[in-house]
Amino acid sequence: MNADRFGLGWRPRLAAGILANLDRIDIVEVIADDYFRASRHERRPLRTLAAQTPVTLHGVSLGLASAVPVETKRLDDMARLCGEVTPEFWSEHLAFVRGGGIEIGHLAAPPRTDATIEGALANLARAKQIVGVAPQVENVATLIDPPASDRDEAAWLSAIIRNSESKLLLDLHNLYANSLNFHFNSKEFIERVPREGIETIHLAGGKWIGRDGAQRLLDDHLHDVPDPVYELLEEVAARAPQPLTVILERDGNFPSIESLLDQLDRARQAVRRGRERLTPAPGVAA
Amino acid sequence: MSQSRLEVFLARIYVDQTAREKFLADPRAEATRAGLAPHEIEDVVNIDRDGLELFAYSLEHKRAHKYGRKKNHHS
DSSP: OOOOEEEEEOOGGGHHHHHTTTTSOSEEEEEGGGGTTSOTTTTHHHHHHHHHSOEEEEOSSOOOSSSSOOOHHHHHHHHHHHHHHOOSOEEEESOEEEETTEEEEEEEOOOOSHHHHHHHHHHHHHHHHHHSSOOEEEOOOOSSOOTTOOSOHHHHHHHHHHTSSOOEEEEHHHHHHHHHHHTOOHHHHHHHSOGGGEEEEEEOOOEEESSTTSOEEEOOSOSOOOHHHHHHHHHHHHHOOSOOEEEEOOOSSOOOHHHHHHHHHHHHHHHHHHHHTOOOOTTOOO | OHHHHHHHHHHHHHHOHHHHHHHHHOHHHHHHHTTOOHHHHHHHHTOOHHHHHHHHHHHHHHHHHTTTSSOOOOO
16 A cells, blocks of 8 residues: 655745655645635646646635535635646635634634534535535634533544545644643544544644643644654554545744655654554454 | 524634623623523533633734734644
8 A cells, every 4th residue: 555645735935845846745735715816827826736746725714614604605716726726635624714794713613513513514515516526624723622512523523524425634733732732532532533534634733822721732833743743643544544645734934845844754654654553444354 | 593693602702802801701691692592601601711812812813913924824
């Protein structure tokens, strides 16, 4: 099995380094929202990039995990961009990002209830209908324990994956941060979500914020991937036999491209270790 | 329908400092005024206050940097 892929998130500051190292980068993830308002001419470099290397599109503002339907125009924007770029797949977060005309300005974890599961399922069905392909969906990091929740994150996320056509983009730093902030076992979380549903992995880093005694880990994408996140990656690779796409995200405080490529190499090593431990799912012949 | 009211309520206290301060001063009254269902009122009365303050802080921090660089809310 040698189909795992390792790539970087496309950011303008990393462009030159990425283009100079495509022999070490299997796939590039582009933030779709950065191109929604761009002209066709302004999108040309993106089309050129997609012609050179596999590209995925990653949305950050649809607000799929909401009881409120996603606006059609936002899905139309995604559909148009996907039509132009023909990415390998597209993805979005299981978050709500606005309410009553108020833009939160970030990905907020919704209350984990039947209502948000049903809302997310309805939004995912509309997204597939309009874009043509269902998005992969990503777990989000949260600094606040989502109010009015009646189940934990693994149960909520699993219900959406099991009842939709979407695959899971499992962000391991988001998982790591939530597990530290809200005191649950991240490896047990990995055991509870549908292993066959995992297709893509995000890696990133963060920092501790808050006063003594009430600190929480912020997923800021401004720091290197911490060791425990590589350990989680190994766990996923040991449990999910299907090919994985692993993307390293970095949004600022940029190190050298060599440092990012080294982190990708560490990810490759973690996946290799996991593959060596791979055991078949119960009931599946080895 | 109540769920969408809850999302509006949360969006407001996450983003609007005045609304947040009023809520923290009297959570039950503010949640009731927002028309939340009884069980939602009980839940937001017991909100994770440390998390609320930190999330609000992180949002303000992002807004403060918004003009200095491109969006940094990718996750």
